[in-house]
Amino acid sequence: SRQIRALRGTQLVCRGWQQEAALRMLMNNLDPEVAENPAELVVYGGRGKAARNWDAFEALVNTLMDLGDDETLLVQSGKPVGVFETHPRAPRVLIANSLLVPHWATWEEFWKLEQKGLTMYGQMTAGSWIYIGSQGILQGTYETLAECAAQFFGGTLKNRVVLTAGLGGMGGAQPLAVTMNDGVALVIEADPDRMRRRLETRYLDRQAVDLTHALQEVEHARKVGEAVSIGLLGNAAEVLPELVRRGFRPDIVTDQTSAHDPLNGYIPAGLSLEEAAKLRQSDPNEYVRRAKQSMARHVEAMLAFMDQGSVVFDYGNNLRERAREEGVARAFDFPGFVPQYIRPQFEEGRGPFRWVALSGDPEDILKTDQKVLELFPNDERLRRWITMAEQRVQFQGLPSRICWLGYGERAKFGLAINQMVRDGVLKAPVVIGRDHLDSGSVASPNRETEAMKDGSDAIGDWPILNALLNTAAGATWVSVHHGGGVGMGYSLHAGMVVVADGTEDADWRLQHVLTTDPGTGVMRHADAGYEKAQRVARERGVKIPMLDGEA
Amino acid sequence: SRQIRALRGTQLVCRGWQQEAALRMLMNNLDPEVAENPAELVVYGGRGKAARNWDAFEALVNTLMDLGDDETLLVQSGKPVGVFETHPRAPRVLIANSLLVPHWATWEEFWKLEQKGLTMYGQMTAGSWIYIGSQGILQGTYETLAECAAQFFGGTLKNRVVLTAGLGGMGGAQPLAVTMNDGVALVIEADPDRMRRRLETRYLDRQAVDLTHALQEVEHARKVGEAVSIGLLGNAAEVLPELVRRGFRPDIVTDQTSAHDPLNGYIPAGLSLEEAAKLRQSDPNEYVRRAKQSMARHVEAMLAFMDQGSVVFDYGNNLRERAREEGVARAFDFPGFVPQYIRPQFEEGRGPFRWVALSGDPEDILKTDQKVLELFPNDERLRRWITMAEQRVQFQGLPSRICWLGYGERAKFGLAINQMVRDGVLKAPVVIGRDHLDSGSVASPNRETEAMKDGSDAIGDWPILNALLNTAAGATWVSVHHGGGVGMGYSLHAGMVVVADGTEDADWRLQHVLTTDPGTGVMRHADAGYEKAQRVARERGVKIPMLDGEA
Ligand SMILES: NC(=O)c1ccc[n+]([C@@H]2O[C@H](COP(=O)([O-])OP(=O)(O)OC[C@H]3O[C@@H](n4cnc5c(N)ncnc54)[C@H](O)[C@@H]3O)[C@@H](O)[C@H]2O)c1
Ligand SMILES: NC(=O)c1ccc[n+]([C@@H]2O[C@H](COP(=O)([O-])OP(=O)(O)OC[C@H]3O[C@@H](n4cnc5c(N)ncnc54)[C@H](O)[C@@H]3O)[C@@H](O)[C@H]2O)c1
Incomplete structure (x- = not known):
């Protein structure tokens, strides 16, 4: 089957860098180094696709x-549906993916519509x-575990064991994130191919032959303080209960199986991969029923580990919700990772800032690494991350970097990158974007907006405002999606990308959109009553009409 | 309590007309002539509000x-939450109202969040x-009947009889909408108060003393071609079967009794209003049983009329569904009004275009009335509407007009209005907007997107693309809402308003946004496989990449 790989270098096939950037990033998403299943246009996260089909x-x-x-191109769930005249500072591409009228916002309805060729995930x-x-998720996982270590284990995971499952597109980052924090990881994965892939990329150190050997290796590493990650082939819904029975005592327990999608993601207990694939075809309802029962077990x-003293948290795959539906009343007794570890950062507009070198030259990224350290010399966590990332992260597709930056910092760094492009320090323009999981861009009551201070978890206005404002403020492309990460019905979220092509116009775009974008995060949290967000708004000049009864 | 009324004239209290327009329209929505319950900020449609509370x-x-x-102001469900620097051609206001993450998109959840002060409808x-x-509902009903006339009666209802029932909040527009189309209306209404009210406002011409006289008057008017509306006190479930028995031959049959609510809306046959009220209290189940039986009759x-050659359609009150539940197997043999009469117009980007004179001077509207007739001299339907509206519609709040215009027409008329402002023909700028019920701006599977050709009724991407694109194309304010018209969970929809202030910049805004906005409607219907929309796209140059396999 066909192989997609983004163009490199400074030769344009489009009429400008803004369009070229969109084209290269679309193609880069389908690069076999990047995509989980490029033949089916699947990039990551179950069936998360870059385009609806090959014609599209x-x-x-x-x-x-x-x-x-x-001009502006409109993309409806992975299909180009219109081109309209707008203006140079407008986005070149506007995207809406997977949105359903809420009453119909279920997987059943979605699959029906996808079957008809009308939508994509x-x-x-x-x-x-x-x-x-996987660098994106590696960074997030690294930060999450570092924060967990800070809160519970004196700032390090040395001599600590993290038990988790899932070595997929995102979950595969877990073992390396643990060892970067000096800890021991035991990771359960049902699919040998996934396991092999993580071993190949050195995200996972080694694979245990069976459960007994795995436990021996883990306990040894814990004792001697070795930072190591160990994979174990198995089904989490079988292995975890068995570990409870054996009296195993992990320090931290979490999970990244693709529980958000009970048909195409989670493997039910008691089935081999092949049997699961067969049942999925022959009797989808029965498959889902079994998957949900397994999630309950x-x-x-996980609750049993919590009761005996482990630090347990949900990693945003909606596992708790499915278990609750299956009658596990205490499913939400352990927290989501967002309120526990991420929200304090969201309050100051911090979130997963990322950038990609369109030149294709790794040197360009190394130069921006130096630049970001230079700009924020007192940020120790940043220094540690950049240093380790340079050692351990293999680039996939176009060279890229990610780090967490807050309100003010993003615009500052974005302008600095643009200056480097302008000065010829970098060989080609740079794409700057972020995950939809960010400070002001997502409503997801079981994950990013779980347990908001004012109870506004389910309010869906915020991501829409984020997308509209970024469209008004110079983003190169803007997207609004539904269901990502937690599945149909459970989230609304928005994305933005902006291109630093070295022009004055890009200065304007970067200055504005890298201010509005994290600014909506500060605003959303200030409105919800978070004090740090309110302080940040006051100190850094985010205008909020009803803060302090100013208006 | 306080009384709000929009400022009139050319003196600005804001820093420009774009902002001033938003301010005046906000206030105009709460004008006692316009709003149903201004003290509670309720404008119309149950609890539809203009601002969250008085502080907001x-x-x-x-x-x-x-x-x-x-600068751009962000409004989250009626509350100003942020102000960000954007650029002059960006919208001045971006609004997201009543949106909920789909899984939580129910009235129960909404009222809980509203109670907490976190949202508004x-x-x-x-x-x-x-x-x-109420000019809006009158115009919609007029257009529906005009389209019916075009499809079946050579473009006029002259010498035609429309039989219907219901003279309530929306149904009361029916008699006038029929006579505006030169037809004869016979309207059955159970409640004498409703009848009296419509006679007072001259929406209904006269009331017949009994069925026999009503038929004589109707047949006379049909013969001589008189445009007249006649009300008859009675219950539709009794009168319609009797009319069938008497061999009455209406040309069109529809209904706007409040059948959507079988307990509080529809009056069962055989009961006086007082008896109905009593039974509703004493035995609600028996009430509903009788109401549904009556709906079946x-x-x-209506089916009997259809069988003998009448044009019969449902006006969105769910009457067919109730009858089917009562065993009327053929209930859905007659169509709903949207697929039959509205969608063909949506296919060419036609929809409820409206404009408001910020001067407050009715003369300004009369001049634009002339202008629109001048621009589209061959549009008979438009001429008849404008002429009748000038005679029969009383302005509420700022003088305004509504008419249906399609792709191409809207931009042309918008630019003409701007020219009139520039030339001083009009005394002040004009606000141009539309209902969210429009060609490209709504996803609502029980109403606007019922029975789409490709089954895409519940796809929610389209209204979001509409809002994002209008934000990129120069609208003055853009809004995305949830639930309007059909309730929580059942619709997603977007609005746009643009101000003609006589400037060159407004020329640019009008040209672009009045092209993108109806353009998304043509695009959405072309994508769904509607041939007229595809033809319109080809003929009028709406760029659709995958139409004709062009891309
Ligand atoms: N909130 C966040 O930011 C965040 C971050 C990371 C991951 N997640 C969530 O974590 C989940 C995983 O993401 P992903 O991209 O890695 O998905 P993926 O589908 O690529 O990988 C899931 C992996 O889990 C394995 N698996 C499925 N069922 C299993 C079982 N019963 N036992 C053992 N292994 C099993 C699969 O073989 C696969 O390798 C998703 O639900 C995602 O939304 C969320
Ligand atoms: N889908 C749409 O866009 C659309 C547009 C207009 C109306 N509608 C529907 O039409 C219905 C009417 O709307 P409304 O705002 O006028 O409602 P309403 O409740 O204000 O008025 C209904 C009227 O019907 C009368 N009535 C009830 N039962 C009757 C009977 N058996 N015989 C004679 N008269 C009877 C009532 O006395 C009342 O005057 C609603 O169901 C509404 O949803 C839908």
Whole structure:
């Protein structure tokens, strides 16, 4: 089957860098180094796709190649549906993926519509063309575990064991994130191919032959303080209960099986991969029933670990919700990772900032690494991350970097990158974007907006305002999606990407959109009553009419 | 309690006309002539509000008065939550109302969140500040009947009889909409108060003393071609079967009794209003049983008319569904009004275009009336509407007009209005907007997107693309709402307003946004496989990448 790989270098096939950037990122999302299943246009996260089908992909490519500097392409769930004249500072591409009228916002309805060829699942960054491989999730997982270590284990995971499952597109980052924090990881994975892939990329150190050997290796590493990650082939819904029975005592327990999708994601207990694939075809309802029952057993085991003193948290795959539906009343007794570890950062507009070198030259990224350290010399966590990332992260597709930056910092760094492009320090323009999982861009009551201070978890206005404002403020492309990460019905979220092509116009775009974008995060949290957000708004000049009864 | 009324004339309290327009329209929505319950900020349609509460209203006013020409105000469900620097061609206001993450998109959850002060119900045009009173429903009914006349009666209802029932909040527009189309209306209404009210406002011409006289008057008017509406006190479930028995031959049969609510809306046959009220209290189940039985008889009579050659359609009150539940197997043999009469117009981007004179001077509207007739001299339907509207529609709040225009026409007329402002023909700028019920701006599977050709009724991407694109194309304010018209969970929809202030910049805005906005409607219907939409796209140059396999 066909192989997609983004163009490199400074030769344009489009009519400008803004369009070229969209084209290269679309193609980069489908690069075999990046995508989980490029033949089916699947990038990551279950069935998260970059384009609806191959015809739509072709049409996207052709339309982008032809797109003018004052035109805007509309993409409806992975299919190009219109081109309209707008203006140079408008986005070149506007994307809406997987949205359903709420009463119909279920997987059943979605599959029916997907079957008819009317929609596609965009996940978060797959359908918005800013997925960069597992580095993105590695950074998030690293930060989450570092924060957990700070809160519970004196700032390090040395001599600590993290038990988790799932070595897929995102979950595969877990073992390396643990060892980067000096800890021991035991990771359960049902699919040998996934396991092999993580071993090949050195995200996972080694694979245990069976459960007994795995436990021996883990306990040894814990004792001697070795940072090591160990994979074990098995089904989490079988292995975790067995570990409880054996009296195993992990320090931290979490999970990244693709529980958000009970038909195409989670493997039910008691089935081999082949049997699961067969049942999925022959009796989807029975498959889902078994998957959800397994998730209930899985969560019960996690609760048992919690009861005996492990730090347990949900990693945003909606596992708790499924278990609750299956009658596990205490499913939400352990917290989501967002309120526990991420929200304090969201309050100051901090979130997963990422950038990609369109030159294709790794040198360009190394130069921006130096630049970001230079700009924020007192940020120790940043220094540690960048240093380790340079050692351990293999680029996938176009070279890229990610780090967490807050309100003010993003615009500052974005302008600095643009200056480097302008000065010829970098060989070609740079794409700057972020995950939809960010400070002001997502409503997801079981994950990013779980347990908001004012109870506004389910309010869906915020991501829409984020997308509208970024469209008004100079983003190169903007996307609104539904269901990414947690599945149909459970989230609304928005993305934005902006291109630093070295022009004055890009200065304007970067200055504005890298202010509005994290600014909506500060605003959303200030409105919800978070004090740090309110302080940040006051100190850094985010205008909020009803803060302090100013208006 | 306080009385709100929009400022008139050319003196600005804001820093520009774009902001001033938003301010005046917000206030106009709460004018006692316009709003149903201004004391509670309720504009129309149940609890559709213009601002979340009075504090939020004050803050909106103050923020709009202070808003710069390169700033954008964000409004989250009726509350101003942020002000960001954007650029002059960006919208001055971006609004998201009543949106909930789909899994939580129910009335129960909504009222809980509203109770906490976190949201408000925006309906369609209430929370987006472009409601103009009952002219809107009159025009919609007029267009529906005009389209029916075009499809079946050579473009006029002259010498034609429309039989219907219901003279309530929306149904009361029926008699006038029929006579505006030169037809004869026979309207059955059970409640003498409703009848009296419609006679007082001259929406209904006269009331017949009994069925025999009603038929004599109707047949006379049909013969001589008199445009007249006749009310008859009675129950539709009794009168319609009797009319069948008597061999009456209406040309069109429809219904706007409140059949959507079988307990509080529809009056069962055989009961006086007082008896009905009593039974509703004492035995609600028996009430509903009788109401549904009556609806079955009602629909059977409509089917009998259909069988003998009448044009019969449902006007969105769910009457057919109730009858089917009662065993009327053929209930859905006659169509709903949207697929039959509205969609063919949506295919060419036609929809409810409206404009408001910020001067407050009715003369300004009369001049634009002349202008629209001048621009489209061959549009008979338009001429008849404008002429009748001038005679029969009383302005509410700021003088305004509504008519249906399609792709191409809207931009042409918008530019002409701007020219009139520039030339001083009009005394002040004009606000141009529309209902959210429009060609490309709504996803609502029980109403606007019922029975789409490709089954895409529940796809929610389209209204979001509409809003994003209008934001990129120069709208003055843009809104995205949830639930308006059909309730929580059942619709997603977007609005846009643009101000013709006589400037060159407004020329640009009008040209672009009045092209993108109906353009998304043509695009959405072309994508769904509607041939007229595909033809319109080809003929009028709407760029659709995958149409004709062009890309
Ligand atoms: N909130 C966040 O930011 C966040 C971050 C990371 C992951 N997640 C969630 O974690 C989940 C995983 O994401 P992904 O991209 O890695 O998905 P993926 O589908 O690529 O990988 C899931 C992996 O789990 C394995 N698996 C499925 N069922 C299993 C079982 N019963 N036992 C053992 N292994 C099993 C699969 O073989 C696969 O390798 C998703 O639900 C995702 O939304 C969320
Ligand atoms: N889908 C749409 O866009 C659309 C547009 C207009 C109306 N509608 C539907 O039409 C219906 C009417 O709307 P409304 O706002 O006028 O409602 P309403 O409740 O204000 O008025 C209904 C009227 O019907 C009368 N009535 C009830 N039962 C009767 C009977 N058996 N015989 C004679 N008269 C009877 C009532 O006395 C009342 O005057 C609603 O169901 C509404 O949803 C839908």
